[in-house]
Structures are given as structure tokens and as C-alpha cells.
Amino acid sequence: xxxxxxxxxxxxxxxxxxxxxxxxxxxxxxxxxxxxxxxxxxxxxxxxxxxxxxxxxxxxxxxxxxxxxxxxxxxxxxxxxxxxxxxxxxxxxxxxxxxxxxxxxxxxxxxxxxxxxxxxxxxxxxxxxxxxxxxxxxxxxxxxxxxxxxxxxxxxxxxxxxxxxxxxxxxxxxxxxxxxxxxxxxxxxxxxxxxxxxxxxxxxxxxxxxxxxxxxxxxxxxxxxxxxxxxxxxxxxxxxxxxxxxxxxxxxxxxxxxxxxxxxxxxxxxxxxxxxxxxxxxxxxxxxxxxxxxxxxxxxxxxxxxxxxxxxxxxxxxxxxxxxxxxxxxxxxxxxxxxxxxxxxxxxxxxxxxxxxxxxxxxxxxxxxxxxxxxxxxxxxxxxxxxxxxxxxxxxx
Amino acid sequence: xxxxxxxxxxxxxxxxxxxxxxxxxxxxxxxxxxxxxxxxxxxxxxxxxxxxxxxxxxxxxxxxxxxxxxxxxxxxxxxxxxxxxxxxxxxxxxxxxxxxxxxxxxxxxxxxxxxxxxxxxxxxxxxxxxxxxxxxxxxxxxxxxxxxxxxxxxxxxxxxxxxxxxxxxxxxxxxxxxxxxxxxxxxxxxxxxxxxxxxxxxxxxxxxxxxxxxxxxxxxxxxxxxxxxxxxxxxxxxxxxxxxxxxxxxxxxxxxxxxxxxxxxxxxxxxxxxxxxxxxxxxxxx
Amino acid sequence: xxxxxxxxxxxxxxxxxxxxxxxxxxxxxxxxxxxxxxxxxxxxxxxxxxxxxxxxxxxxxxxxxxxxxxxxxxxxxxxxxxxxxxxxxxxxxxxxxxxxxxxxxxxxxxxxxxxxxxxxxxxxxxxxxxxxxxxxxxxxxxxxxxxxxxxxxxxxxxxxxxxxxxxxxxxxxxxxxxxxxxxxxxxxxxxxxxxxxxxxxxxxxxxxxxxxxxxxxxxxxxxxxxxxxxxxxxxxxxxxxxxxxxxxxxxxxxxxxxxxxxxxxxxxxxxxxxxxxxxxxxxxxxxxxxxxxxxxxxxxxxxxxxx
Numbered sequence: 001x002x003x004x005x006x007x008x009x010x011x012x013x014x015x016x017x018x019x020x021x022x023x024x025x026x027x028x029x030x031x032x033x034x035x036x037x038x039x040x041x042x043x044x045x046x047x048x049x050x051x052x053x054x055x056x057x058x059x060x061x062x063x064x065x066x067x068x069x070x071x072x073x074x075x076x077x078x079x080x081x082x083x084x085x086x087x088x089x090x091x092x093x094x095x096x097x098x099x100x101x102x103x104x105x106x107x108x109x110x111x112x113x114x115x116x117x118x119x120x121x122x123x124x125x126x127x128x129x130x131x132x133x134x135x136x137x138x139x140x141x142x143x144x145x146x147x148x149x150x151x152x153x154x155x156x157x158x159x160x161x162x163x164x165x166x167x168x169x170x171x172x173x174x175x176x177x178x179x180x181x182x183x184x185x186x187x188x189x190x191x192x193x194x195x196x197x198x199x200x201x202x203x204x205x206x207x208x209x210x211x212x213x214x215x216x217x218x219x220x221x222x223x224x225x226x227x228x229x230x231x232x233x234x235x236x237x238x239x240x241x242x243x244x245x246x247x248x249x250x251x252x253x254x255x256x257x258x259x260x261x262x263x264x265x266x267x268x269x270x271x272x273x274x275x276x277x278x279x280x281x282x283x284x285x286x287x288x289x290x291x292x293x294x295x296x297x298x299x300x301x302x303x304x305x306x307x308x309x310x311x312x313x314x315x316x317x318x319x320x321x322x323x324x325x326x327x328x329x330x331x332x333x334x335x336x337x338x339x340x341x342x343x344x345x346x347x348x349x350x351x352x353x354x355x356x357x358x359x360x361x362x363x364x365x366x367x368x369x370x371x372x373x374x375x376x377x378x379x380x381x382x383x384x385x386x387x388x389x390x391x392x393x394x395x396x397x
Numbered sequence: 398x399x400x401x402x403x404x405x406x407x408x409x410x411x412x413x414x415x416x417x418x419x420x421x422x423x424x425x426x427x428x429x430x431x432x433x434x435x436x437x438x439x440x441x442x443x444x445x446x447x448x449x450x451x452x453x454x455x456x457x458x459x460x461x462x463x464x465x466x467x468x469x470x471x472x473x474x475x476x477x478x479x480x481x482x483x484x485x486x487x488x489x490x491x492x493x494x495x496x497x498x499x500x501x502x503x504x505x506x507x508x509x510x511x512x513x514x515x516x517x518x519x520x521x522x523x524x525x526x527x528x529x530x531x532x533x534x535x536x537x538x539x540x541x542x543x544x545x546x547x548x549x550x551x552x553x554x555x556x557x558x559x560x561x562x563x564x565x566x567x568x569x570x571x572x573x574x575x576x577x578x579x580x581x582x583x584x585x586x587x588x589x590x591x592x593x594x595x596x597x598x599x600x601x602x603x604x605x606x607x608x609x610x611x612x613x614x615x616x617x618x619x620x621x622x623x624x625x626x627x628x629x630x631x632x633x634x635x636x637x638x639x640x641x642x643x644x645x646x647x648x649x650x651x652x653x654x655x656x657x658x659x660x661x662x663x664x665x666x667x668x669x670x671x672x673x674x675x676x677x678x679x680x681x682x683x
Numbered sequence: 684x685x686x687x688x689x690x691x692x693x694x695x696x697x698x699x700x701x702x703x704x705x706x707x708x709x710x711x712x713x714x715x716x717x718x719x720x721x722x723x724x725x726x727x728x729x730x731x732x733x734x735x736x737x738x739x740x741x742x743x744x745x746x747x748x749x750x751x752x753x754x755x756x757x758x759x760x761x762x763x764x765x766x767x768x769x770x771x772x773x774x775x776x777x778x779x780x781x782x783x784x785x786x787x788x789x790x791x792x793x794x795x796x797x798x799x800x801x802x803x804x805x806x807x808x809x810x811x812x813x814x815x816x817x818x819x820x821x822x823x824x825x826x827x828x829x830x831x832x833x834x835x836x837x838x839x840x841x842x843x844x845x846x847x848x849x850x851x852x853x854x855x856x857x858x859x860x861x862x863x864x865x866x867x868x869x870x871x872x873x874x875x876x877x878x879x880x881x882x883x884x885x886x887x888x889x890x891x892x893x894x895x896x897x898x899x900x901x902x903x904x905x906x907x908x909x910x911x912x913x914x915x916x917x918x919x920x921x922x923x924x925x926x927x928x929x930x931x932x933x934x935x936x937x938x939x940x941x942x943x944x945x946x947x948x949x950x951x952x953x954x955x956x957x958x959x960x961x962x963x964x965x966x967x968x969x970x971x972x973x974x975x976x977x978x979x980x981x982x983x984x985x986x987x988x989x990x
């Protein structure tokens with residue numbers, strides 16, 4: 001009697017951990033992204049990247065199922081905060097991925113810091129978020145800041161082109177201003193001269209007045225920052241008004257990113273920009289990623305898709321290291337931090353700096369036709385750009 | 398600055414104005430006859446552009462695309478007027494809520510069907526070139542837009558002043574009751590005018606698509622601009638819509654060229670000033 | 684009436700015991716927007732002055748509190764008082780200009796004025812932070828031994844403001860002033876003939892509406908912990924307008940109900956479908972077709988049995 005009882009107890013004891021694991025609740029990853037409005041294509045791309053990666057690993061990591069909870073932040077800060085509270089307080093998300101909009105990122109920063117839920121940022125590029133004053137142990141960013149992409153471009157332009165006098169054209173809001181400020185600082189530090197700064201309001205339907213102004217000045221090139229529908233209109237009107245031939249157009253990657261390139265047609269050829277990622281990057285991980293993405297969605301991935309894929313990869317790797325045990329937040333953060341060094345992202349090798357901001361290569365590209373499509377072909381690579389290297393001119397603390 | 402610079406800016410302003418006119422004319426006509434402020438007018442622009450885009454991609458014919466876009470939107474407009482707006486009391490608030498609801502519905506359906514990626518409509522080969530003006534270039538397509546806007550303006554004016562149909566509209570605007578007693582079918586007239594307004598907005602989307610592009614949120618943006626034009630010009634006045642559009646188009650273009658820092662105010666500050674001086678707009682009656 | 688109101692307030696006061704922190708948070712948002720919508724109702728529903736720029740006063744109050752709390756002096760009473768004062772001054776100034784117009788023209792001029800403010804907040808980056816806004820506004824410490832930061836305590840602060848607003852607006856509605864406003868809305872000509880200074884009545888209603896909008900704006904800054912140009916935008920003005928119409932313009936609590944419905948729909952529906960805007964649109968169309976005077980107006984009509 002007692003022997004069979006003890007045998008029974010042993011059997012139960014042996015089965016119990018397995019039973020507990022098999023019934024371990026799913027890991028909840030909350031996505032705070034714009035699914036409606038002008039940034040909806042970016043939110044959808046990030047989600048596509050995440051879902052594609054999770055599908056590849058079978059939807060499980062660290063012995064647990066991974067469940068996605070999607071919330072639409074509409075790219076509005078007040079909506080973002082409310083939806084975030086829903087993900088954290090009601091849904092008890094274990095990880096958060098997002099946002100796209102820098103405005104939302106800044107609005108949610110304090111809440112994320114207080115709550116301690118780890119946030120992986122795939123897209124939002126405001127330099128403030130991971131500065132020493134604002135960086136939080138809970139925030140991990142996989143996207144390069146506006147400084148990291150624009151500042152080195154200034155020096156690159158002086159070193160690799162004959163452009164010494166440049167006109168700046170950008171959207172007049174914080175994102176655009178920060179971006180071109182960084183470029184101007186880098187360009188001037190390398191010996192270049194800024195002829196004029198021309199700013200247009202957000203959602204300008206007609207760039208004609210600004211283009212006419214630019215056309216009347218004497219300069220070697222234009223450096224532009226416009227996004228979304230503005231980028232499409234700007235680039236198309238740039239060609240229509242005859243500037244494309246006589247004033248070379250350069251700019252930040254957002255001007256020619258893969259979500260807007262198809263709509264521009266031939267007007268987009270020959271533009272030199274820089275990005276953290278281009279679908280034309282030639283390494284085995286990216287070729288596989290592009291192939292899988294195109295098979296699933298019929299189009300090439302954008303930097304937003306890659307951001308999503310990378311975020312999912314990071315979280316999955318951290319979960320594997322932790323073996324699904326998320327009980328200790330400090331260990332979770334360490335796992336996320338350490339995971340980046342072990343994974344191979346489509347964009348290339350990256351690492352975190354002291355503030356959990358990614359140190360990444362910056363790719364200089366030129367738009368050209370490859371077969372039926374226009375792509376950002378990589379013409380140069382600026383390795384290991386960190387945010388600290390670009391602070392000298394604005395963050396004097 | 399040389400003369401050709403100013404000429405280019407004027408042409409820019411006028412081409413933008415013509416697009417605004419196409420929308421404002423419809424909005425103003427509908428308000429003039431039926432006292433309805435149709436917030437879904439921006440949706441007509443959006444839907445017209447998207448339908449034309451799909452048809453152009455599918456058949457390769459821009460003419461067919463234009464016809465299809467206009468037809469679909471006109472049908473939607475007729476549906477809204479006959480089936481929805483008639484069931485609602487003739488008061489501003491319920492109408493605002495109804496048309497706003499339709500704006501959201503059509504906008505979200507468009508997002509669902511065509512996705513969030515910004516698109517541009519293709520333009521005809523013949524109009525893809527540029528015309529030389531002094532040391533500057535001016536896109537031929539924009540001259541086409543000016544032409545279309547002016548033609549539509551003249552056609553509408555002729556319709557209003559020199560046809561029986563126009564006379565019926567003017568009579569119904571003045572006093573619907575008496576118009577009915579003289580045999581004017583005010584009910585049918587209302588539907589026709591509403592359909593015409595919707596068609597004009599769709600045309601605006603199809604013509605404007607190659608210039609401005611189409612994307613989620615374009616409906617709100619163009620609606621706001623159209624309202625500014627209609628208010629400045631005066632509700633219910635075709636002349637007002639035309640003059641208001643020119644004013645807004647030119648002010649916006651020159652304002653941005655001369656004072657780029659104040660770009661956000663170039664439309665709303667003049668509107669506030671005009672309304673302060675003439676609270677019913679330039680040509681508005683009531 | 685008082686008993687029913689008291690019962691409702693008591694029920695609202697007990698809710699923190701039953702709701703989760705997220706649900707309480709959502710309810711707090713509903714109450715803040717209820718105050719905002721009710722303030723617009725005073726101008727639109729009672730006085731018949733449609734405004735598409737009501738967010739101007741909401742935003743002015745919010746920015747005043749935000750700027751003071753972050754840059755100058757984080758004192759709840761001072762910041763709130765100055766926020767309310769700033770909103771009132773804005774309404775007083777804008778009212779002088781706006782009330783020269785009527786109907787749809789009034790709608791547009793109020794929009795224009797709000798857009799000008801929005802442009803200023805957007806462009807004056809060194810002061811307002813531009814479109815990034817001003818983060819880091821702490822929850823109020825009202826000089827009481829308890830901090831108002833924790834969820835339920837902040838909820839009670841908002842509840843007190845909401846109940847106070849309902850009481851004051853209710854008194855206004857039932858006062859001779861309120862009745863005169865309704866008379867002016869129905870027929871200004873008749874009221875003028877009777878000797879009323881209709882412009883003055885409309886102006887006072889407009890400024891009071893701005894004051895309460897400022898109160899809502901103040902609370903919203905504390906609720907979110909930041910202020911951004913979005914608070915001055917047409918999106919917020921339109922939201923308030925829709926809440927008033929949906930709930931029932933000219934009824935006391937209709938706008939509050941409208942606020943609850945819309946805040947709920949905007950947050951709950953998106954968990955089930957990405958097509959939440961479509962659902963919202965269908966709800967608006969349905970309400971217009973079946974309850975054109977708004978939900979409360981509809982309920983009232985059903986109760987009295989009139990057609």
C-alpha cells in the first residue's frame with residue numbers, strides 16, 4: 001500500500017513539471033502600432049515582419065506559445081497612452097513592441113519606465129528617447145536615431161562627392177528638423193556649406209513654391225527629408241519642375257523607403273539616400289528574409305518590415321535564453337540585452353550601446369532599376385555608427 | 398526675382414485653385430439648394446481617385462478609369478441623398494453626424510480595400526512633359542488641370558444662368574415651396590444636384606490624383622480645404638466658390654513662397670480676416 | 684431629481700471598488716471628455732452656437748498647466764487656477780471675433796481660430812516642444828497629505844470636477860439665464876424684440892463654455908502626463924461635437940453619455956477588429972437614422988410618448 005502510494009507520488013512528481021510547462025500560459029507580446037491613418041502602412045509592415053518571423057519559429061519560444069495582442073495607437077500620443085495602459089494593465093503583456101511615431105514614443109516613455117514592461121522599439125527614431133537623460137532600462141531600440149543616419153551622411157557627402165554647397169529642404173516639424181540639423185552639423189563639420197534651409201509644412205500638397213525657390217539658388221545638391229505622401233509628391237514634383245536634371249537630389253532614407261518608392265516611378269531614379277536597412281542588402285540572412293517576405297506578401301520588405309522581424313527575433317532569442325521564465329524582470333532585461341549579440345539580423349551585425357540603443361551600420365544607397373522594380377542599391381557602408389558619436393553638437397552634458 | 402518666377406507661382410496657385418474649385422463647387426451647390434453641409438464630400442474625392450486607380454491598372458485606359466470613378470461616386474452620392482439624408486430631419490446637427498459617419502465608413506472601407514500605402518494615379522503620356530517658362534519648367538499636366546477647372550466653371554455657369562435646369566435650381570434655392578407650385582420637381586432636382594456635386598468631387602479626385610496622390614487621410618485634408626474655400630466665397634454661390642478657390646490657391650502659394658515660416662497660417666489667417674470683415678463670406682447671401 | 688443625481692454620484696464614487704485599474708482609467712477619460720462635451724453643449728446645445736474650434740480652450744488650459752508644471756512651479760492650485768483663467772481669456776478674445784458670424788460661418792471661424800493656435804503650438808518649438816509636446820507633467824500633489832497620483836485618487840479628483848460641472852451647468856440651464864439662451868437659440872429676433880441683449884447672452888455662454896473646456900483640458904494634462912498640439916486640433920474639436928450630437932444636444936447629461944459611448948467604442952472595438960472606424964461610422968449613421976435628437980433626446984421622447 002505504502003509502496004504503491006510512494007510510486008504514485010513519484011510518478012506524479014515526475015509528471016508535474018512537464019504538466020506545468022505544457023500548461024504554461026502564452027507569452028503575451030503587445031504591439032502598439034498605427035493601423036489606421038497616414039502611418040498605417042508602416043504599422044502593417046512591422047506587424048508583417050513580426051508575424052513572418054513567429055511563423056518561421058512555429059509560434060513558440062522558450063517552451064511557451066507566443067501570442068500577439070495588437071492595439072492601434074493611430075499615431076496619436078493620447079491614444080497611444082490609453083492603448084498602452086490596456087496592454088499593460090488589462091492584458092498583462094510581457095513584452096511590448098512599438099511604436100512607429102516618435103511623438104507616441106516620447107509620450108509613453110515615462111509610463112513604460114514606471115511599469116517596467118520591456119519595450120522593443122522597431123521604428124521610432126527620435127534621438128531623445130535613448131539619450132542619457134531619457135533612456136530607460138526597460139526600453140530597447142532597434143532603429144537608428146535621426147542623428148545616427150543623418151550626421152555621418154554629412155561627412156560622407158564631403159568625402160565621397162563633389163557637393164560642397166547644399167540646399168536643405170524638409171518638413172517643418174520636430175522629426176524633419178532634428179534630421180536635417182544632424183546632417184547640417186555633420187556636413188559643416190566636414191567643411192561643407194549650407195546655402196539655404198527651406199521648410200514646408202506637413203502634408204503640403206504643392207511643393208511648387210519651395211521648388212521654385214530652390215531652383216533659383218546656386219548650389220551643388222539638395223538634401224531632403226520628407227516622408228510618406230509628402231515624399232512621393234516632393235520627388236515627383238522635383239522631376240516635373242525640371243530640377244532633377246540640374247540639381248542632384250539626396251536625402252534621408254525616408255524619402256525613398258520601400259513603402260513609397262513604387263508610387264514614384266521613374267522620378268525616383270538616381271537619388272542618393274542612407275538607411276539602416278535596404279532590401280537590396282546582400283547577405284544570406286537578408287536574401288532569405290526577402291525571399292520569405294515576398295512569398296508571403298508579393299512585395300519586397302521595407303525597413304519597417306525588417307524592424308518587426310528583428311524585434312520578434314530579439315524577443316524569441318531572449319525567451320529561449322530564459323527558457324520561458326519571465327518571473328524576474330531584471331533577468332528578462334539582461335536576456336534582451338544579451339540576445340542582440342547572438343542573432344543575425346537581415347541588415348547586418350548590430351549591438352546595443354550603454355543606453356540600449358542599437359549601434360548599426362548605415363548604408364548609403366542610390367535608387368536604380370533592377371529588373372522590373374526600382375530599389376535602393378547599396379553603394380557604400382558606414383560601419384558601426386553609435387548615437388554617442390553623434391552627440392557632440394547637441395547633447396553637451 | 399524675375400518675372401518668370403512670379404508667373405510660375407501664379408500658374409501653380411491657379412492650378413491648385415482649380416482643383417479646390419471642383420470640390421467647392423459641388424459642396425456649395427448642395428448647400429445652396431438643400432442646406433446640407435456634406436462632410437462626406439472628401440470621401441467622394443478619395444473614392445473617385447481610388448476607383449479610377451484600380452480601373453486604370455486593370456484596363457490600362459485612363460478614360461475608362463475616369464468614367465468608372467465618376468460613375469461609382471455618383472451612385473454613392475445618389476444613395477446617400479435618397480436613402481439616408483431623406484430619413485433624417487432637416488437640421489444641421491443630425492446631418493453633420495450622418496455625413497461624418499459616412500466619411501468614416503467610406504474612409505475605412507478604402508483603407509481595407511486599397512491598403513495604407515500612398516499611391517499616385519498615372520497621368521496620360523501626352524501630358525507628362527513640361528513647358529518652359531523663362532528659366533523654369535512648368536508641368537504640362539497642371540496646365541491641363543487649369544483647363545479642366547476653367548471649362549467646368551464655364552459649363553456650370555452656363556448651366557446656372559442660361560438653361561431651364563439652372564433656372565429651376567435658382568428658383569428652388571430662392572423658395573422651394575413656390576418652385577414646387579410652378580411644377581418644379583424639387584425632389585428630383587435635389588437628387589440631381591447632389592449627384593452633380595458628388596460627380597464634381599470625384600472628378601477632382603481623378604484629376605488631382607496624379608498631382609497630389611491618394612492615401613488614407615486625403616479625404617479629411619481636402620474636405621478642410623474645400624470648406625475654407627466655400628466659406629470664404631460664401632455658401633451657395635458658384636461665383637463665390639470660383640473666386641474663393643482662386644483666393645485660397647494664390648494666397649497659399651504666394652504665402653508659402655514669401656513667408657515659409659508662416660506656412661501654417663496662409664490659409665486660416667486670411668479666412669479669419671475675411672470672416673471678420675464679411676461674416677457671410679464674399680458672395681454669401683444668408 | 685436631486686435624489687437621482689445623488690444616487691448616480693454615489694454609484695460613480697463606489698466604482699473604484701469594482702473596476703480594474705485599466706477600466707477605472709478608461710472611466711476617468713470618459714469623465715474628462717464628458718466635461719469637455721458638456722462645455723461645448725452650453726454653447727452649442729443651449730445657445731445654438733456651433734463651434735468646430737472648442738479644443739482651443741481645452742488646449743489653452745492644458746498648455747498653461749503643462750508649461751507651468753514642467754517649467755515654472757508645480758503647484759496644483761496655482762496651475763489649475765491659471766489654466767482656467769487662460770482658457771477663459773482665450774474664449775473671451777475669440778468670442779468677440781467669432782460671434783460676428785452665425786451658423787456654418789461661425790463653425791468655420793471658430794475652426795480657423797483654433798487652427799491658428801494649433802499652428803502656434805506646433806511651430807513655437809522652443810516654448811511648447813513643437814509636435815513632440817511636453818512630457819513629464821506629474822500628477823497633482825494638491826497640498827494635501829495624500830498625493831493624487833494613484834489611480835483611484837486621481838479618479839476621485841476628476842469625479843469631483845465632473846459632479847461640480849454637472850451641478851453648475853445644471854443650475855445655469857435651469858436659471859433665467861439658461862432659459863433666455865434657449866429662447867435665443869429658438870428665435871433671436873423674438874428675444875431681441877422682448878428687450879434682451881442677445882449678443883451679451885451668447886457671449887457669456889461662449890466664455891463659460893470656454894471655462895469648462897479649460898477645466899477638462901487641465902485634467903487631461905494631468906491624466907496623460909503630457910501636453911501636445913493634438914489637444915488644440917480639429918480632431919479633438921470634432922470629437923466633442925460628435926459626443927454632443929450623439930448624446931443629445933441641449934440635454935444636460937446627453938454629452939456625458941455621448942462621451943462614454945465614444946470613448947468606449949474607440950477603445951473596446953479595436954480589440955476585436957481593425958475595422959473599428961467602420962464600426963464607429965455605422966453607429967453614427969444608425970443613431971442619426973433612429974435617434975436623430977441623440978440618445979438622451981430619444982429616450983426622453985420615448986418616455987413622454989410624444990412623436
